[in-house]
Amino acid sequence: MTDTGLSRPTFYLYFNDLHGLMETLLDEVKVGIVEGARTWLTNKGDAVLSLQQSLTTLVDVGYKHGPILKAVSDAAPNDSRLEHVWETFLGSFDEVVSARIAEDQLKGITPDFDPLPVARALNRMDAGMLIQAFGTPKKADKNSVLMAILRVWLSTLYPFDVDAALSDFSAFKGTTDETDIHKKQ
Amino acid sequence: MTDTGLSRPTFYLYFNDLHGLMETLLDEVKVGIVEGARTWLTNKGDAVLSLQQSLTTLVDVGYKHGPILKAVSDAAPNDSRLEHVWETFLGSFDEVVSARIAEDQLKGITPDFDPLPVARALNRMDAGMLIQAFGTPKKADKNSVLMAILRVWLSTLYPFDVDAALSDFSAFKGTTDETDIHKKQ
């Protein structure tokens, strides 16, 4: 409020309370994440490629809005309403990811296992990594975070050609440089 | 303090402040976790088996002390000293896990990748899962949590015979029943 030049009570004209601000902030980030996740979740085209794409945008959003994610996740335990919002946010991903996994298992491209707990595990990994890596001003390297979680997701869901996919992908990522592209061709 | 029958100030005779209590609680849980992790970290015997064992005891400890883990992780953002303790706690695992992965990569039983970010990702997954599953009184099923994180760890680190290892393991876990064991033999 000092930075805004307004008084503290004015804040309460725009938000119910401090946690109301958190909810608003989360809503803004949520759309970006849901948007990016759609690529893989809609289940069209190549599974590996679309997962790579979805996780890439997830990391991008996390990189840009990391402090917001950390603020919300830090504040959540202090307010039952916000905690519910945060848990619902994470939980909704658990369910759609689980559903996507189940589809891939029917297709036979993903090993058979109970999809919901694994979805939960992978999502908690993403959330924890993004907050840890990008939550504070001194941010970690975006690409190594992406490479790490992408490897884990691929190894778990599409274990058949992880290394091929990952080496292609990192070669692709590494080349805004033309010479490399020409060498590939 | 109401439950103890003592007055609130008495609390401060035993702890510096509320976060001091958290540190003490964490210390107690820490030994159990470090103990269990040693099996895999010392790197003797079969890698897959020792990882299974370490994760099993990790889940056991998490199941028993889940509320403490949640309490510490919830309180950490409110106090810079506690936050540092918590981050150091998690970070120390990142380093030893990363070192263990590097050894397995030299042996050729783990694919080549930057071990530290992957270690971080797997550890955040564990922490997030344990807190989510066991942090509140109505706890999730212990075995499905174990199966989920075990699958992710194995798929990522020892991808060559995940399904064999996991089916053996779940058969072993599932049989306090004698008939099954006899069938196996």
Added chain:
DNA sequence: TGGATAACTGACACCATGTCAGCCCTACCA
């Protein structure tokens, strides 16, 4: 200019956390 509506604020109330001077009670001693 008058008057209504929106924007804003000073001052207050409330609660959680932490502190401190002093009380009580036990054990030990003369």
Added chain:
DNA sequence: TGGTAGGGCTGACATGGTGTCAGTTATCCA
């Protein structure tokens, strides 16, 4: 038995963060 030293404990207070409200100022329109 009476006195006293010391540890254990507490009532009462101080502080800071969060939220509220009556009242003031600014803006816009008739």
